[in-house]
Structures are given as C-alpha cells and as structure tokens.
Amino acid sequence: MGVELDFPAVLERWPSFLGGAILTLELAFFATVLGAFLGTLAAVGRRSHSLLIARTCKVYVEAIRNTPLLVQIFLVYFGLASIGLKFSAFTVAVAALTINVGAYTAEIMRAGFEAIPRGQLEAAEGLALSRLQIYWHIILLPAVERVYPALTSQFVLLMLASSVCSQISAEELTAVANYIQSDTYRAFETYIIIAVLYIFLSLVMRAGFWGLGFVLFPRRRRLGTPL
Amino acid sequence: MGGHLNFNHLLFLGHGALWTIGLSLIALGGGGLAGFVIALARVSPLKSVRLLSAVYVQLIQGTPLLVILFLGYFGLAAVGFQLSPLAAAGASLTLYVAAYLGEIWRGCIESVPKPQWEAAEGLALSRSQRMMKVILPQAIRIATPPTVGFMVQIIKNTSLASVVGFVELMRSGQIVNNSLFEPFAIYAIIAVVYFAMCYPISLYSQRLERRMGRGKFNLAPA
Numbered sequence: 001m002g003v004e005l006d007f008p009a010v011l012e013r014w015p016s017f018l019g020g021a022i023l024t025l026e027l028a029f030f031a032t033v034l035g036a037f038l039g040t041l042a043a044v045g046r047r048s049h050s051l052l053i054a055r056t057c058k059v060y061v062e063a064i065r066n067t068p069l070l071v072q073i074f075l076v077y078f079g080l081a082s083i084g085l086k087f088s089a090f091t092v093a094v095a096a097l098t099i100n101v102g103a104y105t106a107e108i109m110r111a112g113f114e115a116i117p118r119g120q121l122e123a124a125e126g127l128a129l130s131r132l133q134i135y136w137h138i139i140l141l142p143a144v145e146r147v148y149p150a151l152t153s154q155f156v157l158l159m160l161a162s163s164v165c166s167q168i169s170a171e172e173l174t175a176v177a178n179y180i181q182s183d184t185y186r187a188f189e190t191y192i193i194i195a196v197l198y199i200f201l202s203l204v205m206r207a208g209f210w211g212l213g214f215v216l217f218p219r220r221r222r223l224g225t226p227l
Numbered sequence: 228m229g230g231h232l233n234f235n236h237l238l239f240l241g242h243g244a245l246w247t248i249g250l251s252l253i254a255l256g257g258g259g260l261a262g263f264v265i266a267l268a269r270v271s272p273l274k275s276v277r278l279l280s281a282v283y284v285q286l287i288q289g290t291p292l293l294v295i296l297f298l299g300y301f302g303l304a305a306v307g308f309q310l311s312p313l314a315a316a317g318a319s320l321t322l323y324v325a326a327y328l329g330e331i332w333r334g335c336i337e338s339v340p341k342p343q344w345e346a347a348e349g350l351a352l353s354r355s356q357r358m359m360k361v362i363l364p365q366a367i368r369i370a371t372p373p374t375v376g377f378m379v380q381i382i383k384n385t386s387l388a389s390v391v392g393f394v395e396l397m398r399s400g401q402i403v404n405n406s407l408f409e410p411f412a413i414y415a416i417i418a419v420v421y422f423a424m425c426y427p428i429s430l431y432s433q434r435l436e437r438r439m440g441r442g443k444f445n446l447a448p449a
Contacts, residue, residue: 003306066379066425067418068386070397075418078410163291167390174293187305191298199289 010189013180020176021197027090027172028159028205031097035158036151038098039105040140046110057106064103070164072096077168093165093172101158108150112143145217152209156202163198173197232412236403243399244420250385250395253317255378258324265329270336272354280329287326293387295319300391316388324381331377335370336362372439376432379425386421396420 045057064072076096080087087095116139124138144151166175173194181190268280287295300315310318339362347357389398400417404410 005306062426062429063418063422066383066429067421068383068397070386070389071414071418071421074410074414078414082411160289160291163293164387166293174291174297177294177297181301181305185305187301188298188303191294191302195290195294195298198291198294199286202289 005189006186007189007193010180010184010186010193013184016176016180017173017193017197020171020173020194021201023090023170024159024162024172025201027093027097027162027165027170028155030094031101031158031162032155034094034098035101036105036155038102040109042102042106043109043113044135046106047113061103061106064100065107069096069100069161070167072100073164073168089165089168089170092168093162093170097158097162097165100161101154104154105151108147108154109143111150112147113139115146116142145219148213148217152206152213155209156205159201159205160198230407232403232407232409236407239403240396240399240416240420243394243396244424246394246399247382247385247396247421247424250313250316250320250388250393251378251382254320254324254381254385257317257321258328258381261321261325262328262332265325266332266336267358269329269333284326284330287323288330292319292323292384293390295323296387296391312388312391312393315391316385316393320381320384320388323384324377327380328374328377331373332366332370335366335373338369339365369439372432372435375428375435379428379432382425382428383421 042057042060045053046061048054048057073093073096076099077092080092080095120138120142121134124134129137162172163174165172166178169175177190177194181187184190265280265284268276269284271277271280296316296319299319300310300312303310303315343361343365344357347361352360385395386397388395389401392398394402396417400413404413407413
C-alpha cells in the first residue's frame with residue numbers, strides 16, 4: 001500500500017501545536033505547584049497524632065494511587081457538575097491532576113520523612129526548637145532535598161499524564177492533535193509530531209528541575225551526594 | 228435514556244472488568260518478555276546494543292501512553308495498517324510496559340553485588356552462564372516487589388484502551404452511562420472496581436518489600 005507521508009501538510013498547523021504545548025506546560029505547572037503543596041500536607045497529616053487526620057490522609061493516598069487517572073478526571077468533572085458547579089475544562093483538569101499528583105507526592109515525601117535519623121529530631125528538641133521550626137528545618141527541608149529526584153520524575157510523569165485531559169476537552173497538546181488529525185486525515189504524522197513534542201517537553205522539564213535543584217540545594221552540589 | 232442501574236448493566240460492567248484483567252495479562256506477558264530483552268540489552272557488553280536500548284527507553288518514557296495508543300490505532304490505520312482495538316491496545320501497552328519493566332529490571336541486575344560477577348568470572352563461567360546461573364536468580368529476588376508494584380500501574384493504564392474503543396471496564400462504564408446518564412454514580416462504581424483490583428496487589432507489593440528488609444527505616448520518628 002503506497003501511502004505517502006506528508007509532514008509539511010501537518011506542520012503548517014504549528015501555531016496550534018505550539019498553543020497546545022503551552023497549555024500542557026501550564027497544566028503541568030499549576031498541578032505540580034498545587035499538588036506538591038497538597039501532597040506535603042497529606043504527608044504531614046499522615047504523621048498526625050489525631051487518628052482521624054492520619055486515617056483520612058492514608059485513605060486519600062491509597063484511593064488515588066489505586067485508581068486510574070482517567071476515572072478520577074471523569075469523577076471530578078461530573079462530580080463538580082452534579083453539585084451544580086460549572087468550571088472550565090482547564091480548571092477541572094488542574095483540579096484532577098492536582099488531586100492525583102498530590103497522592104504520589106505524599107507517598108514520596110513520607111519516604112523522605114522516614115529517612116530522617118531520629119537523633120536529629122532529638123537534637124532539635126534538645127536545642128529547644130519549636131514544633132514548627134523542627135518541622136521546617138529538620139524534617140521538611142532535608143526530606144525534600146533527599147527525595148528531590150523522585151519528586152521531579154513524578155512531576156515529569158504528571159506532564160505526560162496530562163494528555164488524558166484531552167478526554168474532557170481541555171485544549172492541551174493531545175486534544176489539539178486529535179483535532180488536527182480529524183481535519184487533515186494525517187493521523188500518523190500528527191501523532192508522531194506530538195510524540196516528539198512530548199519527548200522535547202519532558203527533556204525541557206528535566207533540565208529545568210536539574211537547574212532548579214542546583215540552585216535550591218547547594219549542599220547537595222558541594223557534597224556531590226544527597227546528604 | 229433514563230432507567231435504573233439493573234443486573235444486566237452490572238453484568239456488562241463485570242464483563243468489562245474481565246477484559247481489563249485480560250488486557251493487563253497481555254500487557255504483563257508481552258511487556259515482561261520484551262522488557263526482559265531490554266534489561267539484558269541495557270547491560271550488554273556491546274556499546275551499540277546498550278545505546279539502542281537506552282534510546283528506546285528514553286523515547287517511550289518521554290511519550291504519554293495515550294499518544295502511543297493513538298499512534299497504534301489511528302496512526303497506523305492512516306498509513307494502511309488497520310489494527311483491531313485489542314491488537315492496538317495490546318501492542319501499545321506491550322511497548323510501554325517493556326520500557327518501564329526493562330528499566331526496573333536493569334536496576335535489579337545492576338544491584339546484584341559486584342563480587343558475585345567477579346566470583347563467577349573467577350570460576351570460568353561464560354557470560355551467559357554467569358547471567359543465567361549467578362546473576363539472574365539473585366536479581367529476580369530483588370525484582371519481585373517492584374514488579375508486583377508495577378502491575379498496579381499496568382491495570383490502571385489499561386483504562387486508556389477505552390479511548391480507542393476497546394471495551395474494558397472504563398469503556399463499558401461509558402457505554403452504560405450513555406444509556407443511564409448518571410455519570411457520577413457509574414464512574415464511582417468503576418473507581419471502586421479498579422480499587423478492588425489494585426489495592427490487594429499494592430498491599431502485597433508493600434509486604435514483599437518489607438520482607439526484603441527495605442522497610443528498615445519504618446522505625447523512624449513518630
């Protein structure tokens with residue numbers, strides 16, 4: 001079967017691809033920032049002395065980690081609609097991705113918390129640091145430093161997973177591709193192009209996180225090892 | 228439209244759930260075999276083989292599974308290879324799982340202590356003998372907990388096969404929803420079914436991990 005590939009015919013839609021890629025990055029950015037915050041809260045909550053808070057956080061983490069993102073997105077989408085709240089597809093997508101990545105962040109942060117030597121906590125208490133000071137200086141910052149590589153690969157995976165938001169018609173990269181291929185009948189070329197774009201975006205994100213880690217964790221840089 | 232969720236709907240969902248399990252097994256079988264080859268290629272003595280397999284892993288891990296699925300179903304159809312939804316989903320998941328399992332298993336092979344390699348070499352075992360008789364038996368032990376954990380990812384990822392029209396759990400939920408239009412209730416049921424499939428596997432993987440002694444820092448501060 002002689003099918004000619006015609007990339008230029010699809011590539012002339014580059015402004016749409018660019019717009020989709022930018023929206024994908026925006027989705028990933030908001031979900032990463034909000035999800036990191038939510039996940040850290042959940043990880044702290046799991047250590048709470050209140051059984052109710054600790055249990056709630058555990059249920060949240062396990063429920064999200066054991067169900068597909070696609071189902072979560074539909075649940076958020078229709079759940080918000082059924083209680084009469086109307087949001088844009090973008091907002092719903094950010095909310096669903098945040099809830100999703102928050103659970104994974106919580107699990108990674110928990111591993112970081114657990115790796116902190118007990119002696120350091122005792123030393124901090126001995127120095128009469130307040131609870132808040134201990135949490136910030138002794139637990140949170142060193143834990144983030146330790147799990148930074150795991151966190152960043154989770155955030156890159158989140159950017160890739162945001163492609164699923166095309167299913168609720170958020171106009172990100174995959175949704176743009178679906179539209180272009182139905183318009184040009186050149187599905188193969190279109191999806192190859194966005195695959196390359198996604199690979200490029202994930203490389204950009206990894207480079208960005210590497211640079212950010214360089215700035216944020218000078219100690220790591222000096223020692224050459226995590227802690 | 229209208230009507231209530233009845234036994235036939237549940238039967239239909241159950242049928243979809245069976246296909247979710249079936250597709251997961253296909254992905255695990257295909258992806259496991261290909262992933263094993265990838266893992267061996269990643270530690271090959273030949274530089275070109277190592278490089279080629281590394282490029283494969285980077286390409287797949289940099290692309291969303293959804294895009295791989297669209298390429299396999301719509302993309303290949305547009306250039307004259309029409310695959311059935313099952314074939315497209317099975318093939319895409321196999322490619323995807325192979326990259327991730329290959330990378331997990333490479334790590335396990337490399338974490339077998341170096342003296343084991345040296346001792347095997349000192350006993351004049353050939354490279355394949357070293358692999359088969361010394362390294363792999365130990366690597367498999369290390370690999371069991373993360374592999375079981377990855378099975379949860381596989382089950383969850385099969386839900387994406389719904390977008391190419393393969394009737395697994397997610398798709399059957401969408402079809403039921405098209406007749407009842409009670410999306411929240413139906414997707415909640417779907418979520419519970421996925422959870423029921425995945426959570427026991429998650430727990431099992433955690434238990435395996437603890438038994439391996441990796442959970443030693445579980446004793447850390449309260």
